[in-house]
Amino acid sequence: MIKFSNVCFAYDKANILENVSFTIEKGEFVAIVGRNGAGKTTLMKLFNGLLKPTSGNVSVSNLDTRLSKTSELARHVGFLFQNPDRQICRNTVKDEIAFGLNCVLDNKSEIEKRCRETIESFGFSGQKDPFSLSRGERQKVALASIIALSPEILVLDEPTTGLDYKECMHIMNIIKELNRSGTTVIMVCHDMELVSDFARRVIVIGDGGILADDMCKKVMLNSAVLARASLAPPQIAELAIRLGDDFGGILTIDEMTDKIESRCLQ
Amino acid sequence: MIEFKDFSFKYKESENFALSGVSLSIQKGDFVGIIGNSGAGKSTFTYALNGIIPHHFEGDFYGEVNVNGLDTVEASPSQLALTVGSVFQDIDGQMVSSVVEDELLFGLENFGVPHDRIESRMVEMLAMVGIEDLRYRNISTLSGGQKQKVAIAAVAALMPDILVLDEPTAELDPQSSLQIFNMLRMLNEKMGITIIVVEQKIMLLSEFSKRLMIINEGRIFLDGTPQEVLKDTGLLRNIGVNCPRVATLAGRLIEKNLYKGDVPVNIGEAEIMVKRIIY
Amino acid sequence: MKGILEYSQGDTVIHRLNPLTKMLIALLLCMSSFLSNNLLAAAAIIALNVIIGHLAGIGKKALSIMATLLKLGAVLFLIQVLLIRTGDKVLDLPLNLYITNTGLKFSLLLVLRLVGATMPLVIMLTVTKMSDLTNVLVQKLHIPYKYAFAFITALRFIPIFEHEMNGIIEAQTARGVEFDTKNPVKKLKLVLPLCVPLLISSVKRIEGSAISAELRGFNVRKKNSGYKKYSFSLLDYSAVLVTVLVLIFSASIV
Numbered sequence: 001m002i003k004f005s006n007v008c009f010a011y012d013k014a015n016i017l018e019n020v021s022f023t024i025e026k027g028e029f030v031a032i033v034g035r036n037g038a039g040k041t042t043l044m045k046l047f048n049g050l051l052k053p054t055s056g057n058v059s060v061s062n063l064d065t066r067l068s069k070t071s072e073l074a075r076h077v078g079f080l081f082q083n084p085d086r087q088i089c090r091n092t093v094k095d096e097i098a099f100g101l102n103c104v105l106d107n108k109s110e111i112e113k114r115c116r117e118t119i120e121s122f123g124f125s126g127q128k129d130p131f132s133l134s135r136g137e138r139q140k141v142a143l144a145s146i147i148a149l150s151p152e153i154l155v156l157d158e159p160t161t162g163l164d165y166k167e168c169m170h171i172m173n174i175i176k177e178l179n180r181s182g183t184t185v186i187m188v189c190h191d192m193e194l195v196s197d198f199a200r201r202v203i204v205i206g207d208g209g210i211l212a213d214d215m216c217k218k219v220m221l222n223s224a225v226l227a228r229a230s231l232a233p234p235q236i237a238e239l240a241i242r243l244g245d246d247f248g249g250i251l252t253i254d255e256m257t258d259k260i261e262s263r264c265l266q
Numbered sequence: 267m268i269e270f271k272d273f274s275f276k277y278k279e280s281e282n283f284a285l286s287g288v289s290l291s292i293q294k295g296d297f298v299g300i301i302g303n304s305g306a307g308k309s310t311f312t313y314a315l316n317g318i319i320p321h322h323f324e325g326d327f328y329g330e331v332n333v334n335g336l337d338t339v340e341a342s343p344s345q346l347a348l349t350v351g352s353v354f355q356d357i358d359g360q361m362v363s364s365v366v367e368d369e370l371l372f373g374l375e376n377f378g379v380p381h382d383r384i385e386s387r388m389v390e391m392l393a394m395v396g397i398e399d400l401r402y403r404n405i406s407t408l409s410g411g412q413k414q415k416v417a418i419a420a421v422a423a424l425m426p427d428i429l430v431l432d433e434p435t436a437e438l439d440p441q442s443s444l445q446i447f448n449m450l451r452m453l454n455e456k457m458g459i460t461i462i463v464v465e466q467k468i469m470l471l472s473e474f475s476k477r478l479m480i481i482n483e484g485r486i487f488l489d490g491t492p493q494e495v496l497k498d499t500g501l502l503r504n505i506g507v508n509c510p511r512v513a514t515l516a517g518r519l520i521e522k523n524l525y526k527g528d529v530p531v532n533i534g535e536a537e538i539m540v541k542r543i544i545y
Numbered sequence: 546m547k548g549i550l551e552y553s554q555g556d557t558v559i560h561r562l563n564p565l566t567k568m569l570i571a572l573l574l575c576m577s578s579f580l581s582n583n584l585l586a587a588a589a590i591i592a593l594n595v596i597i598g599h600l601a602g603i604g605k606k607a608l609s610i611m612a613t614l615l616k617l618g619a620v621l622f623l624i625q626v627l628l629i630r631t632g633d634k635v636l637d638l639p640l641n642l643y644i645t646n647t648g649l650k651f652s653l654l655l656v657l658r659l660v661g662a663t664m665p666l667v668i669m670l671t672v673t674k675m676s677d678l679t680n681v682l683v684q685k686l687h688i689p690y691k692y693a694f695a696f697i698t699a700l701r702f703i704p705i706f707e708h709e710m711n712g713i714i715e716a717q718t719a720r721g722v723e724f725d726t727k728n729p730v731k732k733l734k735l736v737l738p739l740c741v742p743l744l745i746s747s748v749k750r751i752e753g754s755a756i757s758a759e760l761r762g763f764n765v766r767k768k769n770s771g772y773k774k775y776s777f778s779l780l781d782y783s784a785v786l787v788t789v790l791v792l793i794f795s796a797s798i799v
Contacts, residue, residue: 036409036439048719074721086709086716089742103721131745134304146720162355162436164303164466166506190439193511230441235469235511235533242537253511257518263544264524322756347760358705359750360757362698364552368676375770376762384772404554406704421761 001025002047002153002184007056009042016042018208019056026152029176029185031199031216033192035230038205040188047155047186048077061152075104078151082158084135084142094119094126097145104149118148122174136167143171147178154178156187160194172198192234196220196251204229217251268292268315268428268460273329275310275319284310286484288329292462292477294427297454299475299492300464303506307484308464312430315462316352317343334427348377351421351459355433357413366400366408369420377424391423394456395449411442415449422453428460429453435467443467447474468508472496472531480507492531499529512536519543551704553671558780559601564673564681566781571665573788578661580796584650587657590795594664601672610667611660618656625652675701680771690766698754702747709746713739 002024009017016039024030034040045051046058049065058065061076081087090096097118101111119126122144130141139159146154156175160168176198179185189195195202195216202219204212206229212219219225220237232238240250246263250256274286285307292298302308313319317338320327331338334349354360363369370388379387392398397415405413414434422429431450435443447470453459465471471478472492480488480495482505488495496502499509499517509517512530516539519525525543530536559567574590581587591611598607625648627638632647675697682693714736718724722735 035441036411045715050715050719069723069725070718071721071723071725074719077719079716079719081712081716081719083712083716085742085746086713087720087742089713089717089738091741100720103723136304149721162433162466164506165468165508166303169506192440232440235536236515239512239515239533239536239540242533243540253515253518256515257522260519260524260540260543261522316760318756318760342764343759344762344765347762352757352760354753354757356750356753359753362754362758362761363674363676364701365554365674365676368674371676371772372758373761375772376766378765378767378770381772402554404552406551407554424761 001059001061002186003057003059004046005057005059007046007053007058009039009046009051010054011042015208017046020210021056022203022210022213024184024186026184027179027182028201029179029199030187030201030203031195032186032188032203032205033190033195033229033231034205034211038229039208040205041157043205044079044155044157044186044188047153048073048079050079071103074151075149076151077153077155078146078149080139080143080146080154080156080159082161084138087142087145088130088138091129092126093124093128093130093141093144096130096141097148100145101148114148114150118144134167136163136170139163139167139171140174143174147174151183153184153186156185156189158188158190160189160191168194192220192226192231196234196237204231206230217249220251221249267294267332267334269330269332270314271330271332273314273331274326275314275328276326278324280325283484284325285314285481288486290486290489292460294460295454295458297451297461297474297476298463298479299471299477300462300479300481301466301468301471301507302481302487306481308481309432311481312352312432312462312464314338315428315430316350317341317346318352347426348424349426350428350430351424351426353414353418353421353429353431353434355436357410357417357437360417361405361413364405366397366403366405366416369405369416370423373420373424387423391419394452395419395422409442411438411445414438414442414446418446418449418453422457422459425457426459428462431461431463431465433464433466435465435470443470450474466508469510469532472510472513480505482507493528496529496531551671552674553601553603553606555602555672557600557602557672559597559672561780562784563775563777563781564677565685565775566777566784567669567673568678569785570788571669573785573792574665575662577788577792577795578658578665580792581658581661581798582654583795583798584654584657586795586798587654587661590661590791591657591664593791594661594668597665598668601668603668603671606671607664607668610664614660614663615656618660621659622652622656625655670700677773677775680773681775683768684771684775690768690770694758694763702751705750706743706747710739710743713742 004020004022007017007020008015032040032043042051046053047060049068049070052066060073088096090099094115098111098115101114105111122140130138159171175185199216202216203210204219204225211229212222212225220233223233223241226233236253236256237251240247247259250259269291270288273288274283276283300308314331315333320339321343336346336349338346361369362372374384374387392401395415397419400412435446450461451474454461475492478492478495479486496509496513499514502509510531512533516525516529530539578587578590581590595607598604626644627642629645629648629651632645634643635646636644679693679697682688683690714724717739724735726732
């Protein structure tokens with residue numbers, strides 16, 4: 001469980017986040033959205049103590065992030081960055097996965113076992129040089145080496161940037177599976193289509209605070225909030241808004257198709 | 267005008283062709299969007315245009331690429347550069363200066379634009395893309411979107427006939443990405459520059475391109491207006507290329523025999539489509 | 546110390562100096578610092594550096610540069626002061642170590658000189674646009690553009706790589722590498738493997754950068770392509786004159 005209580009964060013005397021409070025329960029799938037510079041990345045880094053709150057409290061799995069080292073929090077919080085190349089530092093996929101495990105575990109046979117399991121479940125060939133792989137494959141290697149630590153919470157900072165649609169779907173489906181088996185997922189994302197496909201709860205960040213925190217569907221249909229955060233609603237939601245009240249509440253292609261069909265039958 | 271005649275290319279260390287059997291021509295003033303999976307050959311296509319292939323990357327080059335009558339194999343990259351301007355994905359890497367003004371000056375100075383015309387050229391360009399206020403700014407203090415605008419302005423100031431952009435909005439948020447595409451549209455309409463842009467954001471491509479190309483496994487898979495290319499959403503799904511949701515919706519309605527006609531490529535067209543169905 | 550060598554915008558007296566003048570002043574101050582044989586003179590040169598920083602509107606940065614250099618200097622001081630054995634003992638330490646008055650004076654002077662000699666270059670580079678420096682090197686010193694550009698690009702990449710390195714360290718800390726340890730030896734050991742990702746991303750960056758420069762006519766640039774002209778004004782002459790006086794003064798007092 002994650003709890004932010006009255007969290008403020010200031011950088012160079014300028015407040016980036018002010019009085020942010022929320023709780024994320026185990027097993028949730030939360031998307032954090034907002035324009036660039038709104039403070040999303042700051043918020044992300046507060047989750048694992050890379051940044052400490054200027055005032056207020058962040059507690060992750062009952063640990064106060066101000067009192068714990070980030071490297072210790074790594075057992076609880078897996079953090080996938082936008083750019084896999086900042087993470088990958090070993091010459092083979094297997095070593096890369098083992099590297100992270102070595103940081104948090106001492107038991108050699110356990111490391112070996114988890115390493116093998118991860119490589120198998122991702123279908124990698126362990127001896128490959130990660131730097132010879134495509135960007136999407138490298139992102140998968142980075143994700144695998146974090147999942148190998150079996151964290152309770154997974155924080156993703158725009159995990160699909162620079163990936164093509166196929167790679168993007170592949171990564172997202174792995175994350176969805178993890179979430180289904182109980183991992184809490186928190187994802188910063190620009191792509192509202194992706195957010196509406198995968199997240200169940202959305203937190204909108206803007207003007208130094210939380211503009212909205214609600215079920216995904218409600219936020220995606222709230223054009224006032226999205227406009228305030230300079231976000232465009234997903235295409236189908238926007239189409240529904242343009243078509244008027246009769247189409248209110250429609251977010252997916254299925255819903256839209258059904259609605260049009262029923263209108264035709266009338 | 268650009269002409270590819272049975273062009274194929276294989277990188278030196280690679281076993282497979284990165285791109286093969288490409289024959290097409292692109293007319294002056296067109297706005298071409300290119301999409302496809304990573305490794306499909308999109309970047310290779312742009313490299314063939316600006317001469318990075320074969321001048322920087324070695325390999326087997328077959329066929330012919332002509333840009334405004336220049337054969338890209340014979341012309342040097344610098345020679346080509348006056349005809350084809352290039353913008354890249356790595357925003358910081360492509361900058362050469364610390365201040366916006368100097369970034370624009372770099373190309374103008376290098377290509378020997380007469381000094382008495384440099385000032386006016388610079389002022390015009392900055393005004394056209396709406397970044398006059400950034401002229402004296404330190405590049406490191408700009409946002410990603412602003413930096414990419416500067417990079418495009420610096421290349422456009424050289425008045426190329428063609429502008430080639432390789433995923434220019436990959437690192438940008440939706441709002442900045444939209445601004446970049448609006449900027450490209452303006453350069454296309456006001457200066458008549460032919461735009462060729464590789465991009466993963468299908469919604470922007472289908473909204474802004476006049477011609478859309480899908481590259482798949484080293485071949486031009488589909489090529490036409492966005493309406494033509496996005497017609498068969500199932501086909502696109504099979505090769506793993508994303509579709510705008512409104513196009514997918516149209517596909518669904520066509521399947522159910524509720525709709526016949528052009529596939530909408532933006533929300534405006536989709537609205538018209540739905541209204542036509544229900545009224 | 547964030548963004549060391551990153552250009553700091555402004556329109557101060559210092560900013561308006563000819564880039565070459567700025568480099569010359571930096572060089573002269575650097576020499577003055579090394580030639581000073583007197584603790585007070587060496588300290589005065591540091592003070593002068595801070596004043597220049599203040600005039601250039603980067604007073605805070607100048608102070609933080611000084612603080613960092615002094616911290617490094619403190620380590621150097623400790624080593625030096627224990628190694629010098631000539632002179633009168635002023636303090637006896639265990640393990641047959643002692644501190645002498647000569648050792649004290651020499652070590653202190655060394656530290657002050659180093660600080661005083663490093664500051665001017667950093668300060669001047671911070672208030673000089675890299676492209677101006679390139680142009681002036683080509684126009685006035687007739688250095689081939691290629692070399693000037695390569696040098697300047699190397700300088701320009703420092704903050705970019707610094708930023709990249711910070712990103713890498715963050716990413717590694719987040720996966721459990723103990724970068725947040727207080728032990729400097731351990732930290733150093735952890736940093737070394739990270740040179741791999743830094744190197745790879747740097748090589749990619751530099752390659753892209755080279756291609757981008759070439760496609761913007763880098764290779765066809767001629768000697769007189771530079772648009773901006775850099776003349777010397779009265780301000781430049783007087784600034785150099787003052788610095789020369791500082792040099793003479795610091796070299797002559799004992």
